[in-house]
Amino acid sequence: MSADTKSLTSNEAIRAELESWLDENWSPDRSLLAWRDILVDGGWAATGWPLEYYGRGFDRGQVALVHEIFREKGAVGAASVGPRRLASETILAMGNDDQKRRYLRPILTGEHAWCQLFSEPGSGSDLAGLSTKAELIDGKWVINGQKVWNTSAHHADFGILVARTNWDIPKHQGISYFLIDMRQPGVEVRPLKQMNGHASFNEVFMTDAIVPAEDLVGGEGNGWAVATTTLSYERRGAAPTLSGASTSENPQEGLVYDEYREELKIANEPYTWYPQRQGRVDLVMSRAKETGAISDPVIRQEMAKLFCMSKGAVLASQAAEAKRKSGSNEIVPAGSIGKLAASVIARQSAHVHTMISGADAMLSGPTSAEEGMVAEVLISVPAISIAGGTDEIQRNIISERVLGMPKEQRSDTGPFRDIKRNT
Amino acid sequence: MQTEFTEDQEQFREVVARFLQDKSTPLSVREMMASEAGYDKDVWRQLCEEVGVAGTHIPEAFGGFGFGSIELGVVAEEMGKHLYCGPFFSSSVMAAYALLNIANDSSKVKLLPDIAVGKTLATLVLDSLNSPEAVGRQLVVANNSLSGTAAMVLDAHVADLFVIVARAETGLGLYTIHAGAEGVSVDLLETIDQTRKVSRVSFKNAMVERIGHVNSESLDRTWDHICVVLAHEMIGGAQHLLETTIDYTKLRYQFGRPIGSFQGLKHRCADLLMEVEIAKAATHHAARCLDAGEGEAYAASMAKALAADTYMKAAREAIQLRGGIGFTWEEDTQLWFKRAKSSEVLMGTPAIHRERMISMMEQQS
Numbered sequence: 014m015s016a017d018t019k020s021l022t023s024n025e026a027i028r029a030e031l032e033s034w035l036d037e038n039w040s041p042d043r044s045l046l047a048w049r050d051i052l053v054d055g056g057w058a059a060t061g062w063p064l065e066y067y068g069r070g071f072d073r074g075q076v077a078l079v080h081e082i083f084r085e086k087g088a089v090g091a092a093s094v095g096p097r098r099l100a101s102e103t104i105l106a107m108g109n110d111d112q113k114r115r116y117l118r119p120i121l122t123g124e125h126a127w128c129q130l131f132s133e134p135g136s137g138s139d140l141a142g143l144s145t146k147a148e149l150i151d152g153k154w155v156i157n158g159q160k161v162w163n164t165s166a167h168h169a170d171f172g173i174l175v176a177r178t179n180w181d182i183p184k185h186q187g188i189s190y191f192l193i194d195m196r197q198p199g200v201e202v203r204p205l206k207q208m209n210g211h212a213s214f215n216e217v218f219m220t221d222a223i224v225p226a227e228d229l230v231g232g233e234g235n236g237w238a239v240a241t242t243t244l245s246y247e248r249r250g251a252a253p254t255l256s257g258a259s260t261s262e263n264p265q266e267g268l269v270y271d272e273y274r275e276e277l278k279i280a281n282e283p284y285t286w287y288p289q290r291q292g293r294v295d296l297v298m299s300r301a302k303e304t305g306a307i308s309d310p311v312i313r314q315e316m317a318k319l320f321c322m323s324k325g326a327v328l329a330s331q332a333a334e335a336k337r338k339s340g341s342n343e344i345v346p347a348g349s350i351g352k353l354a355a356s357v358i359a360r361q362s363a364h365v366h367t368m369i370s371g372a373d374a375m376l377s378g379p380t381s382a383e384e385g386m387v388a389e390v391l392i393s394v395p396a397i398s399i400a401g402g403t404d405e406i407q408r409n410i411i412s413e414r415v416l417g418m419p420k421e422q423r424s425d426t427g428p429f430r431d432i433k434r435n436t
Numbered sequence: 437m438q439t440e441f442t443e444d445q446e447q448f449r450e451v452v453a454r455f456l457q458d459k460s461t462p463l464s465v466r467e468m469m470a471s472e473a474g475y476d477k478d479v480w481r482q483l484c485e486e487v488g489v490a491g492t493h494i495p496e497a498f499g500g501f502g503f504g505s506i507e508l509g510v511v512a513e514e515m516g517k518h519l520y521c522g523p524f525f526s527s528s529v530m531a532a533y534a535l536l537n538i539a540n541d542s543s544k545v546k547l548l549p550d551i552a553v554g555k556t557l558a559t560l561v562l563d564s565l566n567s568p569e570a571v572g573r574q575l576v577v578a579n580n581s582l583s584g585t586a587a588m589v590l591d592a593h594v595a596d597l598f599v600i601v602a603r604a605e606t607g608l609g610l611y612t613i614h615a616g617a618e619g620v621s622v623d624l625l626e627t628i629d630q631t632r633k634v635s636r637v638s639f640k641n642a643m644v645e646r647i648g649h650v651n652s653e654s655l656d657r658t659w660d661h662i663c664v665v666l667a668h669e670m671i672g673g674a675q676h677l678l679e680t681t682i683d684y685t686k687l688r689y690q691f692g693r694p695i696g697s698f699q700g701l702k703h704r705c706a707d708l709l710m711e712v713e714i715a716k717a718a719t720h721h722a723a724r725c726l727d728a729g730e731g732e733a734y735a736a737s738m739a740k741a742l743a744a745d746t747y748m749k750a751a752r753e754a755i756q757l758r759g760g761i762g763f764t765w766e767e768d769t770q771l772w773f774k775r776a777k778s779s780e781v782l783m784g785t786p787a788i789h790r791e792r793m794i795s796m797m798e799q800q801s
Contacts, residue, residue, distance in 0.1 A: 298797065298798075298801050299801075302798075302801075307794075307798060310791070313790070313791060313794045314787060314790050314791070316794055317741070317790030317791070317793045317794050318790065320738075320793065320794075320797070321718070321738050321741055321742050321790070321793070322714065324718070324738065325714035325715070325717060325718040325738070325742055326714055328714070328717035328718055328720075328721045329713045329714045329716070329717035329718075331439055331717070332439070332440070332713075332716070332717045332720065333713075335439045335440035336440065339440060349706075350709070350710045350713055353706070353707070353710045354710055354714065357710075405699075405703065407706070408702065408703040408706035408707065409699070409702065409703075409706075411706035411709060411710075412696075412702035412703065412705050412706045413702070415709065416682050416702075416705055416706070416709060417682070417686070418682065418685060418686065418696040418697065418701075418702050418705065419686065419693070419694050419696050419697035420697065421697060421699060422693070422697070
């Protein structure tokens with residue numbers, strides 16, 4: 014049997030098994046949690062995960078097929094939005110059996126929401142310079158310190174946390190990785206209002222917060238390696254391992270849909286302004302026509318520059334993806350280049366929107382251009398070149414890892430205690 | 437539409453690259469620049485006979501290899517990298533594309549086979565190198581007698597055959613005349629970029645042969661084809677400048693460390709890489725659009741605008757990051773800088789192409 018026929022048969026087998034399972038078990042009239050319990054027990058919640066942990070060890074293509082069948086049937090899948098996937102993928106990769114047993118299932122069912130507790134006011138780009146302290150006292154870890162930029166922390170039941178457990182060795186070596194219960198007196202969450210008025214993030218203050226010894230991941234002092242696992246998921250976007258459907262494609266009625274829509278609404282709330290921080294290139298031509306700015310030759314030039322960059326960046330990322338697939342050993346830093354390009358595009362788009370609007374660009378709110386979206390672009394674009402690693406850090410990565418340029422000389426290689434830092 | 441190069445195309449690139457690495461060194465480029473002909477006849481003959489570049493995109497029916505814009509782009513990209521000096525662009529690209537897009541079949545059969553093997557050097561005579569709309573204001577034909585001046589014609593001083601777009605009473609037409617015919621005079625001009633030889637060509641009651649009717653569609657299409665090849669030349673040159681500049685910053689020491697370890701330089705190089713990658717992707721995309729017959733005009737203008745701006749930026753950065761040595765005659769960077777400048781303005785400045793993009797988009801949406 015050739016490889017092609019084999020995978021064909023197995024895809025057909027997957028389809029047959031899943032369709033009949035869904036016909037038997039899927040019903041929109043259950044509660045979301047009740048349905049997801051059935052989903053997890055049936056082994057269809059996270060088919061890309063290993064057999065021992067709710068999965069079937071499927072490859073990307075098979076997971077995509079499962080996803081497609083869920084969509085066709087309009088069936089709701091495992092909980093997947095927000096930072097919870099950073100937690101589940103990290104625990105799956107680096108946690109011990111006990112941690113996997115305790116934490117993975119409630120993540121899939123949506124019972125537990127998670128947040129990420131990495132950045133600190135004193136360590137942004139230099140994450141490994143963090144100074145939240147974890148001390149082992151009477152068999153429990155006691156946590157003191159402050160975190161920042163914590164998306165959805167105000168809804169979270171648990172957090173993935175990096176803290177310093179040793180101050181007398183180089184900075185990367187003294188970090189440990191914890192799973193912390195957010196619902197305890199020692200943890201205080203405050204919303205952090207941004208310059209565009211949204212509050213997508215929080216500050217988290219930990220004062221003698223407690224983490225049981227069994228919730229240390231990867232062993233004491235190995236936190237940097239575990240955090241790197243989380244960050245790599247965050248940067249490249251977690252590989253598709255879950256099945257699921259989005260409500261926009263499923264306007265059906267039923268309790269499970271109502272609860273699912275509510276879950277999505279809460280989870281997606283922090284991200285409503287994200288399209289605006291990318292500049293809303295899609296609005297430029299219609300705005301130019303509406304306002305008559307289209308007849309201004311200077312604005313036309315700036316518009317064309319914008320369209321060149323924005324289309325060019327898409328083409329460059331497709332070319333990088335094609336190269337990656339063909340197994341070329343030429344390093345194509347698609348992620349970092351794409352991120353730099355996104356900043357250039359967003360800034361140029363804000364510039365063009367400003368030229369098009371003229372003095373009207375002073376106005377905001379629902380009665381202003383595009384129901385306030387243009388105004389939101391103008392005050393959200395500064396975020397794009399900071400979030401997820403500043404442009405300056407991206408340029409360091411590109412120049413050192415891709416262009417092979419020499420590293421900057423470091424002054425933070427000794428014991429962490431001796432390194433100059435923010436006070 | 438194809439999204440990556442095939443194995444055959446990559447192998448073809450290797451062959452062209454190896455040849456040029458050997459035969460188009462900075463030293464030989466300087467010799468060609470100083471010579472009046474501007475190219476080495478032996479190298480051109482070998483390029484045509486051994487690599488077959490002159491007929492890459494010319495259909496087999498007319499004596500070529502029948503490949504498309506993608507393969508022709510591969511040749512041009514490598515030539516841009518190695519700053520090849522020769523009649524490839526004027527003859528195989530400009531003149532051949534005009535014939536392919538505009539000439540009647542009998543003229544194609546008669547003229548293209550010799551161009552495809554590099555035996556005939558043809559060049560395209562346009563009275564504007566700025567935009568197709570401006571073509572046909574200086575060169576006028578009446579009763580097959582051509583008069584007027586084309587201010588700039590590539591490689592006219594070595595061409596055997598002039599392919600001319602001129603205005604007749606019936607509209608624009610495509611004409612030919614042999615070099616040296618009565619009423620034709622060619623004056624080699626002084627230029628910034630000596631790797632491209634440019635002449636003024638004047639006609640005074642020169643007897644031409646009409647070989648096709650030019651409409652705005654066929655002229656635009658010819659223009660697009662030429663621009664996409666030129667864009668390939670430019671991204672090849674930009675890539676070369678990026679690579680050599682990075683190498684330089686690793687070798688040059690100041691303040692006790694390689695200057696490439698300073699963030700101020702690293703960040704500029706990272707930005708340049710981003711722009712080069714984007715220009716390359718847009719240019720390769722334009723070739724694929726031409727071959728697929730989808731959205732060619734928009735893609736061609738986008739490629740020309742992006743490649744030109746990127747090449748010039750690479751050239752400016754290449755000199756700045758080298759410091760004083762970068763501004764000397766002796767250092768090779770200036771050769772690419774000058775080619776970047778001539779490529780930027782040939783067949784439409786970036787601003788002209790951007791305006792064309794917006795006009796097209798405006799009508800679509």
